[in-house]
Amino acid sequence: MTQATMTYTPEDMAEYARQARVRILEAVKHAGGGHVGGPYSAAEMLAALYFGVMNVRPEEPEWPDRDRFVLSKGHSSIALYTMLALRGFFPVEELLTFDAIDSRLQGHPDMTVTPGIDMSSGSLGLGFAGALGIALGGRAAGRDFTTYVMLGDGECNEGVVWEGAHVAARYKLDNIIAIIDHNKLQQFGWTGSSVEERITPYTESQLADRWRAFGWHTMEMDGHNIPEILSTLAAAKEVSGVPVAIVAHTVKGKGVSYMEGNYKWHSKVPTDEEFAQAMEELGEGGAE
Amino acid sequence: MTTLAPGKALRVAFGETITELAATNDRIVVLDGDTGSSTRTDIFEKAYPDRFFQMGITEMNMLGMAAGMATLGLIPIVSTFSCFIVSRAHDSIRVLIAQPNANVKMMGGYAGLLAGMTGKTHLMFDDVSIMRAMAHMTVVAPVDEVETRTALEAIIEYEGPVYFRLTRPNTPILMDEDYKFELGKLVTVREGSDLTLFATGTQTARAFEASEKLAADGIDVHLVHVPTIKPLDVDAVVAAAEKTGLVMTSEEHTIVGGLGGAIAEALAENSPLPMKRHGLQDVFGESGPNDALLDKYGISAPHVESAVKGFLAAHR
Numbered sequence: 001m002t003q004a005t006m007t008y009t010p011e012d013m014a015e016y017a018r019q020a021r022v023r024i025l026e027a028v029k030h031a032g033g034g035h036v037g038g039p040y041s042a043a044e045m046l047a048a049l050y051f052g053v054m055n056v057r058p059e060e061p062e063w064p065d066r067d068r069f070v071l072s073k074g075h076s077s078i079a080l081y082t083m084l085a086l087r088g089f090f091p092v093e094e095l096l097t098f099d100a101i102d103s104r105l106q107g108h109p110d111m112t113v114t115p116g117i118d119m120s121s122g123s124l125g126l127g128f129a130g131a132l133g134i135a136l137g138g139r140a141a142g143r144d145f146t147t148y149v150m151l152g153d154g155e156c157n158e159g160v161v162w163e164g165a166h167v168a169a170r171y172k173l174d175n176i177i178a179i180i181d182h183n184k185l186q187q188f189g190w191t192g193s194s195v196e197e198r199i200t201p202y203t204e205s206q207l208a209d210r211w212r213a214f215g216w217h218t219m220e221m222d223g224h225n226i227p228e229i230l231s232t233l234a235a236a237k238e239v240s241g242v243p244v245a246i247v248a249h250t251v252k253g254k255g256v257s258y259m260e261g262n263y264k265w266h267s268k269v270p271t272d273e274e275f276a277q278a279m280e281e282l283g284e285g286g287a288e
Numbered sequence: 289m290t291t292l293a294p295g296k297a298l299r300v301a302f303g304e305t306i307t308e309l310a311a312t313n314d315r316i317v318v319l320d321g322d323t324g325s326s327t328r329t330d331i332f333e334k335a336y337p338d339r340f341f342q343m344g345i346t347e348m349n350m351l352g353m354a355a356g357m358a359t360l361g362l363i364p365i366v367s368t369f370s371c372f373i374v375s376r377a378h379d380s381i382r383v384l385i386a387q388p389n390a391n392v393k394m395m396g397g398y399a400g401l402l403a404g405m406t407g408k409t410h411l412m413f414d415d416v417s418i419m420r421a422m423a424h425m426t427v428v429a430p431v432d433e434v435e436t437r438t439a440l441e442a443i444i445e446y447e448g449p450v451y452f453r454l455t456r457p458n459t460p461i462l463m464d465e466d467y468k469f470e471l472g473k474l475v476t477v478r479e480g481s482d483l484t485l486f487a488t489g490t491q492t493a494r495a496f497e498a499s500e501k502l503a504a505d506g507i508d509v510h511l512v513h514v515p516t517i518k519p520l521d522v523d524a525v526v527a528a529a530e531k532t533g534l535v536m537t538s539e540e541h542t543i544v545g546g547l548g549g550a551i552a553e554a555l556a557e558n559s560p561l562p563m564k565r566h567g568l569q570d571v572f573g574e575s576g577p578n579d580a581l582l583d584k585y586g587i588s589a590p591h592v593e594s595a596v597k598g599f600l601a602a603h604r
Contacts, residue, residue, distance in 0.1 A: 111359075112325065118359070119359070123379050126348070126380055129355075130355050132352070132353050132356060133352060133354060133356020133359075135356070137357030137358070137360035137362050140317060140357065141360040141361065163348060165346075167349060185534075
């Protein structure tokens with residue numbers, strides 16, 4: 001299999017992640033609703049996947065030998081749409097149709113309408129099952145591609161995740177790489193020392209321990225460090241005979257100071273002032 | 289009076305047929321939810337071990353994986369007990385199979401009242417109502433082994449999600465050996481003038497037995513088999529109903545939203561006629577031998593017979 005064209009540098013990918021954050025907030029503000037914290041924690045990983053790792057053809061989204069990506073944490077759809085648009089699957093201007101009536105950019109990914117979406121998702125845990133089916137089906141159909149699937153850490157609450165984790169290990173599915181966006185917060189989650197503090201669904205090593213216990217080769221990485229993302233994904237691809245889970249340590253709302261680590265930015269529309277501050281912090285030098 | 293010949297269980301006909309079809313269709317793969325020795329995907333596994341995928345007891349995952357496999361152009365045939373497909377994996381079916389129109393064939397085994405000594409957890413007789421309510425879904429319930437074979441051929445030919453209802457016990461043969469199932473078409477089993485009786489699945493054989501007895505008593509039932517409950521051939525339903533002006537339905541399934549519900553909806557909007565829904569009432573099941581269950585829950589052939597007589601007595 002040919003490696004994706006490495007015409008993009010890690011610096012380019014970081015720039016696409018930055019641009020993605022800008023576009024995400026624009027789209028959410030324009031739509032008057034949408035998720036921000038999870039899309040922001042995933043931005044560098046999506047940039048690395050689409051500009052550095054995955055073998056895809058934006059002009060031919062159904063190309064049978066493409067690598068697949070499933071966003072099982074489907075509520076972060078705007079992050080994926082943004083990256084697909086930046087990669088050329090559809091016009092960047094279309095991002096402002098997010099969540100609008102008749103739009104191809106639905107609140108949760110819909111494989112029947114959006115170019116580049118390999119599996120519908122949104123009911124947590126199901127995208128992962130679909131991704132496993134793509135990997136097993138790809139093997140059964142004699143096709144040589146890699147399936148990447150991104151889950152949330154909160155999503156790992158779902159029992160179906162562990163059903164699939166068990167089956168994947170039984171089938172020694174080494175053509176799938178699961179990335180768990182461990183941003184340490186879910187929508188509401190468990191109470192910490194006060195009701196204003198919400199705690200991580202899994203403490204530092206718990207997620208990796210669990211995936212390991214289910215028979216997956218388990219790695220960890222800084223999900224905002226692009227060189228580290230690239231090297232970890234490259235190493236993951238070399239693993240054979242066993243599926244790979246990468247626990248990516250990330251920050252929910254990464255990139256905007258008032259959002260970082262604040263569960264309230266799971267899903268929230270910025271005020272004009274908040275938007276302006278975010279644009280400034282994201283290097284846009286003022287709102288558009 | 290015609291007496292039906294004994295036949296195989298639909299699950300056996302299913303296991304044999306998919307194995308035969310796989311010989312000329314290499315897109316067929318089978319996913320089993322650890323029930324293959326009951327639902328008879330074991331027949332397929334012996335012939336095609338490389339195309340048989342044991343998913344273990346992971347129904348939500350299994351239905352989701354089937355959707356993923358379908359994106360590769362494969363035709364996943366998913367098999368386990370109806371209760372586990374329809375109830376347990378409902379969300380996977382809804383989000384990953386029905387919404388995207390995934391080409392997955394769902395084999396609801398052990399459907400209906402006669403699932404051996406399993407009781408209320410396993411007795412699934414609201415499966416048709418639930419699956420019928422889901423957009424994009426096709427729902428098929430064959431009557432016997434002959435129809436199971438030809439209907440399987442047709443639904444594998446059809447591109448899109450299908451729920452296929454299979455039952456456990458040996459079942460008498462109603463259809464001629466040369467019968468060809470057509471997706472969405474009704475089958476007139478018996479011409480009659482006194483009352484139109486719609487039945488589906490294996491209940492049609494009981495309805496046939498009842499209508500033969502009724503004929504001996506001078507009651508002439510127009511018996512229509514409805515193997516495709518969705519999409520329903522509304523025009524044909526209306527025509528068959530208007531032929532006699534009195535309508536009854538009978539099914540080994542709840543009267544809430546199943547065949548009776550579908551026919552009632554079709555007639556209420558197009559040709560309201562006096563109607564009686566016969567089938568399982570708004571209840572759960574229990575353990576017991578088949579004959580005792582059919583008797584207690586009121587859907588044996590003699591029950592169909594007395595239901596027809598009672599309905600006619602009230603309406604003419």
